[in-house]
Amino acid sequence: MKRKILSFIYNSEIKKFLILKTNPKIKPGPIRWDTVIGAVNSGEVLDTAACREIKEETNLSVKKIISLNWGRQRFWNGEVCDESFYFALVDVGAIKLNKEHTKFRWLNFKDFIYELNWPDNKSDLTKRLKIILDNLES
Numbered sequence: 001m002k003r004k005i006l007s008f009i010y011n012s013e014i015k016k017f018l019i020l021k022t023n024p025k026i027k028p029g030p031i032r033w034d035t036v037i038g039a040v041n042s043g044e045v046l047d048t049a050a051c052r053e054i055k056e057e058t059n060l061s062v063k064k065i066i067s068l069n070w071g072r073q074r075f076w077n078g079e080v081c082d083e084s085f086y087f088a089l090v091d092v093g094a095i096k097l098n099k100e101h102t103k104f105r106w107l108n109f110k111d112f113i114y115e116l117n118w119p120d121n122k123s124d125l126t127k128r129l130k131i132i133l134d135n136l137e138s
Helices: 046-058 109-115 122-137
Strands: 002-011 016-022 036-039 062-076 079-090 101-107
Touching: 002 046, 002 062, 016 046, 016 109, 036 046, 046 062, 046 079, 062 122, 079 122, 101 109, 109 122
Parallel strands: 002 079
Antiparallel strands: 002 016, 002 036, 016 101, 062 079
């Protein structure tokens, strides 16, 4: 089974999440606001894959990566993938999007949850991210 990561990118200085607009020429389907999602290379550690994908898709360096010990299986490009979720702390830096995305925005928590393309239960996502944010502030 193919492994993937999904990373929620957060900057604690400005207290905002990064959201990325998909490029329909690269990712078929409707244009949507998403976050970093990527494949795990053979033999690669999940944490390393999350940091690598963030760097590749945004040019941001990760200060701290936190496994959410949560994920899902999803159908992707004709196969079932095991997707693991991460929370990444980054500094605000010069964002350079790769070809997978056309735009980016930094959003507060409420707006991020509202705008994010999330096919699963958003209340569950909200609770889990809120726990991480509360732990960062304490």
